[in-house]
Amino acid sequence: MHRVAEPPGVLPQAADRLDTDPRIRDDEVRVRVERLNLDAASYRQLHTAHGGDPDRIRAEVAEIIRTRGKMHNPVTGSGGMLIGVVDEVGARSPLGLRPGMRVATLVSLTLTPLRVDDGLARWDGRSEQVPTDGHAILFARSIAAELPADLPPELSLAVLDVCGAPALTSRVVGSYASPTVAVVGAAGKSGSLSLAAARRAGAKRTVGVVPNETEAARLRASGLADEVVLADARDPIALAEAVGDGADVTVVCVDVPGCEHGAILATASGGTVIFFSMATSFSAAALGAEGLAADVTMLIGNGYVPGHAELALDLLRAEPTLLKMFQERVETE
Amino acid sequence: MHRVAEPPGVLPQAADRLDTDPRIRDDEVRVRVERLNLDAASYRQLHTAHGGDPDRIRAEVAEIIRTRGKMHNPVTGSGGMLIGVVDEVGARSPLGLRPGMRVATLVSLTLTPLRVDDGLARWDGRSEQVPTDGHAILFARSIAAELPADLPPELSLAVLDVCGAPALTSRVVGSYASPTVAVVGAAGKSGSLSLAAARRAGAKRTVGVVPNETEAARLRASGLADEVVLADARDPIALAEAVGDGADVTVVCVDVPGCEHGAILATASGGTVIFFSMATSFSAAALGAEGLAADVTMLIGNGYVPGHAELALDLLRAEPTLLKMFQERVETE
Numbered sequence: 001m002h003r004v005a006e007p008p009g010v011l012p013q014a015a016d017r018l019d020t021d022p023r024i025r026d027d028e029v030r031v032r033v034e035r036l037n038l039d040a041a042s043y044r045q046l047h048t049a050h051g052g053d054p055d056r057i058r059a060e061v062a063e064i065i066r067t068r069g070k071m072h073n074p075v076t077g078s079g080g081m082l083i084g085v086v087d088e089v090g091a092r093s094p095l096g097l098r099p100g101m102r103v104a105t106l107v108s109l110t111l112t113p114l115r116v117d118d119g120l121a122r123w124d125g126r127s128e129q130v131p132t133d134g135h136a137i138l139f140a141r142s143i144a145a146e147l148p149a150d151l152p153p154e155l156s157l158a159v160l161d162v163c164g165a166p167a168l169t170s171r172v173v174g175s176y177a178s179p180t181v182a183v184v185g186a187a188g189k190s191g192s193l194s195l196a197a198a199r200r201a202g203a204k205r206t207v208g209v210v211p212n213e214t215e216a217a218r219l220r221a222s223g224l225a226d227e228v229v230l231a232d233a234r235d236p237i238a239l240a241e242a243v244g245d246g247a248d249v250t251v252v253c254v255d256v257p258g259c260e261h262g263a264i265l266a267t268a269s270g271g272t273v274i275f276f277s278m279a280t281s282f283s284a285a286a287l288g289a290e291g292l293a294a295d296v297t298m299l300i301g302n303g304y305v306p307g308h309a310e311l312a313l314d315l316l317r318a319e320p321t322l323l324k325m326f327q328e329r330v331e332t333e
Numbered sequence: 334m335h336r337v338a339e340p341p342g343v344l345p346q347a348a349d350r351l352d353t354d355p356r357i358r359d360d361e362v363r364v365r366v367e368r369l370n371l372d373a374a375s376y377r378q379l380h381t382a383h384g385g386d387p388d389r390i391r392a393e394v395a396e397i398i399r400t401r402g403k404m405h406n407p408v409t410g411s412g413g414m415l416i417g418v419v420d421e422v423g424a425r426s427p428l429g430l431r432p433g434m435r436v437a438t439l440v441s442l443t444l445t446p447l448r449v450d451d452g453l454a455r456w457d458g459r460s461e462q463v464p465t466d467g468h469a470i471l472f473a474r475s476i477a478a479e480l481p482a483d484l485p486p487e488l489s490l491a492v493l494d495v496c497g498a499p500a501l502t503s504r505v506v507g508s509y510a511s512p513t514v515a516v517v518g519a520a521g522k523s524g525s526l527s528l529a530a531a532r533r534a535g536a537k538r539t540v541g542v543v544p545n546e547t548e549a550a551r552l553r554a555s556g557l558a559d560e561v562v563l564a565d566a567r568d569p570i571a572l573a574e575a576v577g578d579g580a581d582v583t584v585v586c587v588d589v590p591g592c593e594h595g596a597i598l599a600t601a602s603g604g605t606v607i608f609f610s611m612a613t614s615f616s617a618a619a620l621g622a623e624g625l626a627a628d629v630t631m632l633i634g635n636g637y638v639p640g641h642a643e644l645a646l647d648l649l650r651a652e653p654t655l656l657k658m659f660q661e662r663v664e665t666e
Contacts, residue, residue: 001570011569011594013624014617077616111624143626164623236344237334261344275615275633282608282615282633283410284347290497290636291346291444293476300608300615300631303623 003113003137005069012111012139018069020115022135026092029138031084031103033114036071036130037157039078040189041255041278043128046073054125061130062120071109078278079109080128081161082136083153094140102153104160105136106143106309113137129154129330145309154330155323156313158189163312164303165190165276166197169251171305172272173197178204182247182266184233185254186225187215189329190276194251195224196315196322207243209233211254218328222321234258240265252277260284267296276301336446336470338402345444345472351402353448355468359425362471364417364436366447369404369463370490372411373522374588374611376461379406387458394463395453404442411611412442413461414494415469416486427473435486437493438469439476439642446470462487478642487663488656489646491522496645497636498523498609499530502584504638505605506530511537515580515599517566518587519558520548522662523609527584528557529648529655540576542566544587551661555654567591573598585610593618600629609634 002025004010005017012018024030038046038061050056065071071079086101097103105112116134123130138144147156173181181198185191186208198206208225210216211232219228231242233254239262243250246268252259257279264285267273273296275285285298316323335358337343338350345351357363371379371394383389398404404412419434430436438445449467456463471477480489506514514531518524519541531539541558543549544565552561564575566587572595576583579601585592590612597618600606606629608618618631649656 009568009570011621011624013621014591014594077614078620107624107626108620110620141624141626235342237342258347261347278616278619280615281410282613282618283611285615285633286611286636287411287441287443288344288346289633291344291440293440293474293637294635295637295639296635298633298635300618300622300633302627302629302631303619304626304628306628 013108016068018113020069020113020137024088024090024137026090027094027140028090029093029095029097030087031136031138032087033082033084033116033132033134033136035157036080036082036109036132037161038071038080038128038130039073039076039278040128042073042076042078042080044255045076058120058123058125062116065114065116070112070114076278077110081105081109081157082112083147083157084136087135095138095142095144097144102147103144104147104157105138106145106160106163108303143304148313151313151316155326158326158330159193159312159316160309162190162193163308164305165251165253165301166193166315167305167308167311168274168299168301169194170197170201170311172274172299173201173203173249176248178202179248180205180207180245181249181251182207182209182243183251183253184209184239184259184263185252186210187219188253189326191253192222192224192322192325193312193315194253196319197311198249200315207247209239209242218325222325224319224322233262236262236265239263247271249274252280255279257281261288261292264289264292264294264296267294269295272297272299274299274301346441349401351446353402353446353470357421357423357470359423360427360473361423362426362428362430363420364469364471365420366415366417366449366465366467366469368490369413369415369442369465370494371404371413371461371463372409372611373461375406375409375411375413377588378409391453391456391458395449398447398449403445403447409611410443414438414442414490416480416490417469420468428471428475428477430477435480436477437480437490438471439478439493439496441636476637481646484646484649488659491659491663492526492645492649493642495523495526496641497638498584498586498634499526499648500638500641500644501607501632501634502527503530503534503644505607505632506534506536506582509581511535512581513538513540513578514582514584515540515542515576516584516586517542517572517592517596518585519543520552521586522659524586525555525557525655525658526645526648527586529652530644531582533648540580542572542575551658555658557652557655566595569595569598572596580604582607585613588612590614594621594625597622597625597627597629600627602628605630605632607632607634
């Protein structure tokens with residue numbers, strides 16, 4: 001909280017502006033930043049707001065970081081993560097980091113003090129991956145993972161960005177006896193990892209929902225889902241019909257608004273919906289379930305589950321087709 | 334969906350406008366409306382927006398109902414419920430209603446076709462209870478409860494309005510072994526019912542969090558909480574310190590924004606937060622838990638749990654002090 005510049009008394013996440021002073025306290029860590037990975041919903045909003053103009057997107061991101069002292073999109077409320085090299089470690093930092101370690105931060109950029117020194121000049125503004133130079137501060141309660149030596153850093157970053165999704169999916173799926181699991185947005189990063197996690201956690205049948213034939217073909221080729229179906233997740237009736245009998249666990253990984261009712265309708269009585277999309281509306285979900293008289297448990301996808309980084313990286317190593325999907329995604333970005 | 338006037342193809346909850354034609358289909362029920370009970374967050378928003386001016390509040394509610402064909406506050410996204418007398422029942426309605434029964438609807442007004450015929454002339458605009466005359470349509474998937482004969486209708490309505498909270502609290506508390514349960518906003522309607530439900534479901538210790546000494550005195554007098562503490566729920570540090578060691582289950586019943594981080598901080602690792610407030614921000618909760626590296630399960634409070642109406646009414650009958658709190662609340666409204 002000592003890094004909150006304004007307003008006073010709030011947690012860093014809720015702050016308008018953070019203090020990015022590079023001098024660390026004894027429980028902090030300073031990281032030399034190499035790359036930001038913007039949250040997908042955040043980048044999409046910026047892209048739409050600026051009509052896809054890369055210069056204007058870059059200018060706004062630089063301006064947000066400059067004025068807020070963090071990459072916290074004020075419209076979507078989301079941030080992203082970063083990779084960098086540990087510069088200095090406070091004597092009382094509990095994070096287990098050493099200078100020179102290459103790490104990814106697993107806490108959101110929305111609460112990480114960040115300064116960029118190059119005006120984002122090396123970023124083309126055309127993807128979520130932002131090469132840059134600057135520094136960030138990690139707190140005692142932050143989480144950072146050392147980047148594994150056996151995977152390219154871009155790939156690890158893409159996985160670690162969404163590693164909460166497979167971890168929570170795994171936990172929920174494991175609480176049912178041979179459940180049917182539907183993943184909405186199944187060809188995306190969090191979706192494909194969640195599918196792999198669901199199968200490993202004991203799903204009897206997995207259904208991958210995708211919006212178009214291109215993604216369907218990719219997902220079918222991966223073999224990650226027992227069944228691949230096409231549906232517009234914003235159309236409740238269409239989504240429920242595509243999933244079929246009602247999933248025991250429905251995992252929402254698409255970052256578009258308006259998927260709440262479809263996810264609820266697609267879920268069997270006694271089932272669970274896990275919302276990972278930051279575009280989820282709390283009231284639409286709460287009132288939707290009530291309005292449909294649906295006895296479903298609805299979880300706010302918590303990006304932190306103990307062991308989430310290791311689980312996600314292990315899934316990638318164990319599933320060659322998942323690794324391939326991530327490689328293709330990182331290459332096209 | 335046949336009652337959706339626009340846009341086509343969405344569910345009634347998501348619709349801009351519903352068709353209020355009084356002629357029912359064979360799976361519908363028409364109710365002669367006697368009273369609306371606006372959602373607390375909705376009334377508060379209207380009150381604030383109009384500087385407490387009762388005439389302007391009344392005019393806006395009438396205008397919302399007239400233009401949308403339902404009482405669906407476009408700012409808060411919330412509605413409320415109604416009581417009335419069953420007028421006509423379609424031959425294939427599964428709701429078990431008969432003409433002449435006095436009922437309360439347990440689905441939100443946000444998806445209930447509603448027309449008022451008196452311009453809300455009998456409402457003083459000063460409370461959430463709106464006496465009126467008009468009609469509403471119930472669907473096959475709607476839920477309506479017959480008002481019990483042993484309780485005044487206003488009292489039953491106030492209980493049924495929030496009956497999802499004690500039901501879900503009961504279910505979650507029952508999944509832990511002798512847990513500590515904290516209820517934030519414990520002197521309110523859903524809060525006091527949730528406290529009673531938590532104790533009955535096996536809570537070892539209940540903590541009631543209230544914002545001021547007046548509410549603290551009321552709650553202490555009721556004996557519903559083992560411990561009554563004062564805290565501003567929007568102040569994360571203050572809330573966590575007031576609750577103490579970390580609750581196994583934290584129930585958020587205050588309808589003000591910004592309580593997400595405090596609720597997460599007040600909850601022990603492995604615990605559960607249930608958000609019932611429509612002022613909850615999905616992204617603040619999701620990113621907050623991640624930012625705090627908090628391993629907590631976060632539930633979107635579903636207003637529907639099978640048996641919720643009976644459970645809430647039974648709690649009221651079994652707890653004389655709870656009944657007294659509700660009587661005082663209804664009288665002052």
